[in-house]
Amino acid sequence: MLRIHDEVFELSDPGLATALASIYGTKVRPFCICRTGGVEMYIAKISGKYAVKRMPNTGPDHAPDCDSYEPPAELSGLGQLVGNAIDEDAEEGLTTLKLGFSLTKVAGKSAPSPGTSEKDSVKTDGNKLTLRGTLHYLWEQAGFNRWSPAMEGKRSWAVVRKYLLLAAENKMAKGGTLLERLYVPEPFTADKKAEIAQRRMSRLAKASAPAGATRQLMIVVGEVAEIGKARFGFKIRFKHVPDCDFMMNEDLHTRLQKRFATEIELWNSNSANGVHLMAIATVGVGHTGVPSFEEIALMAVSPGWVPFESQFELMLLNTLGEKKRRYVKGLRYNLASTSPLATLVLSDTEPDPTALYVVPFGASEDYLQELDQLIENSKLPSWKWEPGTAELPAFPSATALKPYRKQPALPPVESGI
Known part of the structure; x- marks a missing residue:
């Protein structure tokens, strides 16, 4: 629920949109009343609709069962980026992103290495x-x-696409809106094949230019269906673009297979169980x-579309799903695999959420020391599993299930209100 002035609104209250328009x-500011006294929020206008957004750096201030709750940024790769790259x-209701990759292609210039480079050092550029x-x-x-139990069976590609675009x-x-540079394939249906192809070509036309000229690049996010050999070079076929292959040269393919070997192996070994491989x-x-890749990165996600980095993390996600638990998955962002982070945070434990850590096989002494330091410095209680030396520990008990506080999109407000 939200408080505006001295009036409290349910998120489904039709009068809420008018109240938001008035301020x-x-x-x-509106206040989320998931906590006593409320947590300050702000209003953004998206596609003509008013949306109440979390104020910067206030995610941990919200109640764990609130949709605006966010674990402390230092437990994931987000910590080094907030205020710098993000x-x-x-x-203004705007977020400026500093991108560390190019959105232009200079004729004759070779493609960069795919994704984030993995080096001996764990240092990364937090500015982009x-x-x-x-x-x-x-x-x-x-x-x-x-993830919450209420999400079971409710995530499809149409849902994923909708919320990625939002x-x-x-x-x-790069001086423009991210949305105008983003292409996320729409769900494919055979009877609308020609219409969908026309919309795709129109969208990707922004990334075309006469031969020899500098051209703008698009950012494509899609689910991989196949990585294979083409007549000349290699290709990726996206699941929802079955009538158009995206091409890459042999050098980019070689580097992709090396840099993202883990993600590809996780996908190959679990695709029959519903695991997806995402590409950006x-x-x-x-x-x-014909579209062709300049730079590419991969990410494995569970059947519920939650990212994971190892077979043990997938096992953890599946087990928590079976136990009807709620959690927030920590994402790595720019951090190298040699830098520890919280695997996920259980948001259904009281009085505080609980940070869960999975120690990877073969972790170095430096990694273990850095992980212990991360746990020690965190304000959240911790749970740790070392798959190579111990069985899966018991989870902390869950509190009674509460309604998941999701903030729905609000109806458009008539101009002049």
Whole structure:
């Protein structure tokens, strides 16, 4: 529920949109009353609708069962990016993203290495979002790193696409809106094949240019159906674009297979069980109209579309799903795999959420020491599992199930109100 002035509104209250319109653009703030005294929020206008958004850096202030709750940023890769690569302006309702990859293609210039580079050092550039970091940001903004029992069976590609596009609204990057540079394939139906193809070509036309000229690139996010060999080079076929292959040269394919070997192996070994492989890529279109990759990153997600990094993490997600638990998955963003983070945070424990940590096989002494330091410095109680040396520990008890406080999109408000 929200409090505006001294009046309390249910999120489904038809009068809420009018109340929000009356204070939009003023210094008056709505308050989420998930906590005693309320937590300050702000109003954004998205596609002509008013949406109540969490104020920057206030996620941990909300109750764990509130949709606005967010674990402390330092437990994931988000911590190093907030205020640097991700700059939220609550007054304007806009977020500016500093991207660490190019959205232009200079003729004759070779493609960059796919995704984030894994080096011996765990140091990363917190001032810019990598391609993988951008996918993690969109995924988290769309809410697909969260899980509650009420979500079972309610996530489809249509839902994923809808909320990814909503997540891109009011986001600025490279001097323009992120949404105008983003292509997420719509669900494919054979009887509308020609219409869908026309809309796709129209969208990707923004990434085309005459031969020899600098062209703009699009950001494509899609579910991988196949990574295979083409007549010349290699290709990726997206699940919802069965009539158009996206091409890549042999060098990019080789680097992709090396850098994202873990994600590809997790997908290959679990695809029969509903695991998806997501790709984010910058794409250009040549004079032939064929799209080709410039840079690409991959991410494995569970049948419920929650990201995971290992077979043990997938086992943890499945077990928590069977036990009807609620959680928020920590995402790595720019962090290298040699840097620890909380695997997820259980949001159904009291008085505080509980951070869960899964120690990877073969973790170095430096990794273990850094993990212990992370746990020690965190304000949240912790749970740790070392799959190589111990069985899955018992989970902390869940509190009584409460309604999941999701903030629905509000109806448009008539102009002049």
